[in-house]
Amino acid sequence: MPRFSYGGQALIEGVMMRGRDAVAVALRHPDGRIVWASERLDTGFHRNRLSRAPFVRGLVILYETLVIGTRWLIRAAGLQVEDEGVEIGRGSVAIMLLITLVLGVGLFFLLPLVVATFTVGDNHGDLAKYAMEGLVRIGLFLGYLALLSRTPDVARVFQYHGAEHMTIHALEHGDPLRPEAIRRYPTAHPRCGTEFLVVVILLSILGFALVGRQSPLVTVASRVILIPVIAAVGYELLRLGARHRSNPVVRAIMWPGILVQMITTKQPTDDMIEVAIVAIEEALRADGEAVPDGGLGLARDPMPAPGETAARARDAAAATATTPATAATAATAATQAAEELTAGAFDPPAD
Numbered sequence: 037m038p039r040f041s042y043g044g045q046a047l048i049e050g051v052m053m054r055g056r057d058a059v060a061v062a063l064r065h066p067d068g069r070i071v072w073a074s075e076r077l078d079t080g081f082h083r084n085r086l087s088r089a090p091f092v093r094g095l096v097i098l099y100e101t102l103v104i105g106t107r108w109l110i111r112a113a114g115l116q117v118e119d120e121g122v123e124i125g126r127g128s129v130a131i132m133l134l135i136t137l138v139l140g141v142g143l144f145f146l147l148p149l150v151v152a153t154f155t156v157g158d159n160h161g162d163l164a165k166y167a168m169e170g171l172v173r174i175g176l177f178l179g180y181l182a183l184l185s186r187t188p189d190v191a192r193v194f195q196y197h198g199a200e201h202m203t204i205h206a207l208e209h210g211d212p213l214r215p216e217a218i219r220r221y222p223t224a225h226p227r228c229g230t231e232f233l234v235v236v237i238l239l240s241i242l243g244f245a246l247v248g249r250q251s252p253l254v255t256v257a258s259r260v261i262l263i264p265v266i267a268a269v270g271y272e273l274l275r276l277g278a279r280h281r282s283n284p285v286v287r288a289i290m291w292p293g294i295l296v297q298m299i300t301t302k303q304p305t306d307d308m309i310e311v312a313i314v315a316i317e318e319a320l321r322a323d324g325e326a327v328p329d330g331g332l333g334l335a336r337d338p339m340p341a342p343g344e345t346a347a348r349a350r351d352a353a354a355a356t357a358t359t360p361a362t363a364a365t366a367a368t369a370a371t372q373a374a375e376e377l378t379a380g381a382f383d384p385p386a387d
Contacts, residue, residue: 040055040056040323040325041208041227041278042054042055042204042207042316042319042320043204043227043229044200044201044204044312044315044316045101045105045108045109045200045229046193046194046196046199046200047061047063047108047109047112047193047196048109048112048113048116048189048192048193049063049064049112049115049116049192049196049311050062050063050064050112050196050311050315051196051199051200051203051311051312051315052104052105052108052315053200053204053312053315053316053318053319054100054101054319055319055320055322055323056323057076057077057322057323058075058076058077058319058322058323059074059075059077059104059108059319059322060072060073060074060075060315060316060317060318060319060321060322061073061074061075061108061111061112061315061339062311062312062314062315062318062336063112063115063311063339064308064311065115065337066115066116069335069336069337070310070311070314070334070335070336070337071115071336071338071339071340072314072315072318072336072337072338072339073338073339074318074319074321074322075104076322077100077104090272091268091269091271091272092268093271094267094268094269094270094271094272095264095267095268095271097271098264098267098271101229102136102137106136115339141259141260141263143176143180144173144176144177144237145240145259145260145263146256146259146260147172147176148169148170148172148173148176149169149256149259151168151169151172152165152166152168152169152172153165155168156168162245162248163245166241166244166245167241169241169244170237170238170241173237173240174237177233177234177237178296178299181296181299181300182299185299185300191302194299194300194301194302195302195303195304195305195308196308196311196312197223197300197301198223198301198303198304199218199304199308199309199311199312200312200315201221201222201223201224201225201228201297201301202218202219202221202222202223202304202309202312203218203309203312203313203315204225204316205218205221205222205225206218206220206221207328209221210328211328212328212329212330212331213313213316213317213327213330213331213332214313214330214331214332215306215309215310215313218309218312218313219309223297223301223302223303223304224294224297225297226274226277226278226281226290226293226294227274227275227278228293228297228300228301230293230296230297230300230301231274231290231293231294231296231297232270232271232274232293233296234292234293234296235270235273235274235293236266236267236270238292239266239269239270239273240262240266243262243265243266244258244259244262247262277290310332310334313331313332313334314334314336317331318336
């Protein structure tokens with residue numbers, strides 16, 4: 037078993053797996069092949085010892101998830117339409133990330149405050165106002181997820197989400213990374229980002245209540261400023277809950293997060309599980325970890341950079357892998373080749 041708890045994210049027709057110092061992405065190309073790429077995380081603040089400190093590590097992971105996750109989500113979408121001559125650049129990624137942040141803060145943090153203010157006001161006391169704000173926030177969150185799940189494209193993403201969780205379950209239990217072994221596991225996982233969002237929403241009810249009655253400007257500002265604080269505390273609670281999942285009290289507290297995953301994860305097809313297998317195997321290799329024995333040895337090609345043909349990408353990887361080396365060195369070289377293919381277009385934006 038690896039020495040690090042791996043996590044991931046579902047993409048459009050693919051999966052991103054996050055390891056200790058790298059992320060690996062595997063996507064189902066429109067022509068049916070599985071293509072992959074990896075990206076290092078050990079740059080900038082990530083390599084600082086402070087980034088692994090309690091209450092700081094959650095913010096680092098949240099930042100990486102927003103920036104890297106959004107970038108690869110858009111890249112995955114772009115791969116599906118590359119044959120049509122559509123190319124998505126860095127500017128589109130930045131705009132999409134900004135829109136996501138503004139909509140997220142406005143919809144789930146400020147709109148509930150406005151609704152609670154106009155429906156309850158000050159006539160029923162602060163407790164009723166905070167309760168209404170919390171109920172509206174929970175209702176918006178669940179309604180948003182339920183509405184998304186009814187669209188065909190998002191439904192497939194939720195299937196890849198299930199494949200990601202099931203594959204991580206198999207890895208953590210030491211099972212071979214094969215579809216028949218992976219299918220024994222549930223689509224829900226206790227470290228899921230959905231569960232993190234549920235914890236954040238519940239913490240926000242308590243945190244905003246502690247702010248108390250303030251002027252409208254301070255009240256609105258507190259909803260925005262406290263988001264990173266609540267996220268940092270929520271991440272630590274999620275880690276604590278994952279370590280003590282056998283405790284019945286902890287299971288009861290975390291149960292709402294598992295229930296919400298009934299919306300955000302679906303049973304995947306075998307070809308989706310294969311994509312998740314490639315993603316976790318490449319994440320392990322990028323971290324220098326051993327890939328579990330008994331796998332299928334699925335065929336895969338390095339992901340071509342925008343505008344580069346798939347044939348050139350395969351030729352570059354083959355030329356690198358044929359130098360005299362051990363099997364482990366060859367795997368590392370292939371990983372580096374794929375990083376070079378993607379470096380120019382997919383490096384994180386400079387701070």
